[in-house]
Amino acid sequence: MKLASKLLLCGLLALIAVVLIINVRYLYTAPIANTWIWWPGDETWLMSQYHEFVTTGHYINPLAPGSIFAQSSGLMFGSCYLTAALYGLPLLLGTIVPIIKGHTIDVGRTISFVFSILTLFALWMIAKRYNVRAVLRAFGCLLLASTVCFFMTSHSARSDMLIGLTILIIAGYIPLMVDKPQTNWAIVLGLLIPISLLVNGHVLIVSFLTIGYATWSRGIFRSKKSVLQCIGAATAGFACLLIIQWALLGSLSLVGPFNDTSSTMPFARLLHPRAHLTNYNWRLFIANSWSPGVMWVAEALLAAIIWGAIRYKIRFSQMEPAARRFIICAALIVLSSIYIEYYWPRYLIYVLPTIVLSFLIVIAHLLRTLPRSSATALTIVLSVCLAFAILKYQGEASRLGAAGEIITAANESAVTDALSTIHSRQSVRSDRFHRPRIFSTVPGQGIVMDDSCDLLTPVMYDWKGDHTLTRDEVWQRAKIDYAIVCNQAQGNDRGEADSSIDWLARSRARLIFERAGPISDIDRPYDLSNLKLLDTLRVYEF
DSSP: OOHHHHHHHHHHHHHHHHHHHHHHHTTTTSSOTTOTTTSTTHHHHHHHHHHHHHHHSOOSOTTSTTBGGGTOOHHHHSOOHHHHHHHHHHHHSTTTOGGGOSOHHHHHHHHHHHHHHHHHHHHHHHHHHTTOOHHHHHHHHHHHHTSHHHHHHHTSSSSHHHHHHHHHHHHHHHHHHTTOTTSOHHHHHHHHHHHGGGTOHHHHHHHHHHHHHHHHHTTGGGOHHHHHHHHHHHHHHHHHHHHHHHHHHSOOOSSGGGTTGGGGSGGGGTTOHHHHHHHHHHHHHHHHHHOHHHHHHHHHHHHHHHHHHHHSOOOGGGSOHHHHHHHHHHHHHHHHHHHTSOOOGGGGGGTHHHHHHHHHHHHHHHHHHSOHHHHHHHHHHHHHHHHHHHHHHHHHHHHHHHHHHHHHHHHHHHHHHHHHHHHHHHTTSTTTTSOOEEEEOHHHHHHHTTSSSEEEOTHHHHTBSOTTSOHHHHHHHHTOSEEEEEEOSSOOOTTTSGGGSOHHHHHTOEEEEEEEESOOOTTOOSOGGGGGSOEEEEEEEO
């Protein structure tokens, strides 16, 4: 490697380190815990579910008694045993390993950040297998790390980053490995389908077409024996997961509470052009908002591919066979995401690492085949795109981080004081020796879940196991002692305010605590000027 290339590589690696340091600085504050804007309540829900699994073996939500999620999430999304172990075991080891001590959500975010580092490492190593040079690999890692998508999903106690990492590994290694003759790929690919559920059902949803393509390209469909082996391996895997689910929860449900979600999938509206237009527009909006640098690079690459095809007769067929297979796999993953997955912004991380890897492979091919002048022009354009992406990332991260720190501090202070009030009241009640049962909406859940109490959440309303029960009956069965709610300075989310409490129960309640401040991000942009508007946190005693 020439001296100039070494210096450039060192500079890119230094920038990656700077970006990761910025990420670490705001890891526990931006966005705030259980952010209402991007994943309301999910961090408390999932971390409690993971903890429940490693302590009892039951993969259920313990914070919503009587809800569907307190029974079973079904085979598709309730088989995340590997994910539950990876996120749940550190909670049990917290007293042994000091680095993972702290709030439960903080532990989850630490684990997600580790997976974000592993994602960058996997991107580097897989790109190396496709003969992408070190400088270009560093460019790709920096491009991915400097997106708001990477920033937000690595700052979450959700498993989104792990899902994106798993899909990247599947898409990246399958094209490299299918040529190995000593492997029985019929069994391997068949088992890969149920094994993907151990991470999350989204892995199977996004990578299913890729696994199907690998099965076809390996010639498995040409042999009846291979087809039977593939089907048998997949069936055996699913059967094992169902047996485990039945043994742990007594349920043989395949989709659990998600039996009607197929109607929200874009492919279910093939004959509705307006629905597809909304789908495309919303995904473009998410991509431009959460990864503008990647979009700029995509536009530059498109222009370079068209120029190379017209001017120099550069063709897709000129790429190495493994590289061609990967480009097809990446395209299938993107298509699966567009037409099968719902368009939540956080789902972008499922495909973004794979997209960046495909860009690196295409750029490497263009730099090898284009004349020097055209290759130099492409390098300059890509460098400009990356520079603007880093500048935009720095501005967005600083804005989100500064506002997140203020909201987090106000939230922690208010909820901690609210819990102190609850415990002081509990000490003089006739039932003072039992753990208080506290109902909390999203803004209070992150702190309450680590307190010496039993937390209950509005999920018990939203996903009732028995639809014949009224809200008042659900409330009475939950035997709630206190409720923490947040009335927003702006926005009208009734599910977080006083109205989240059943009106009959509220009529019998006593207000024991009230605090105003920028306590939540409900309909609140992460902007310092907006923090003057104050939310009101209230505690009711029953």
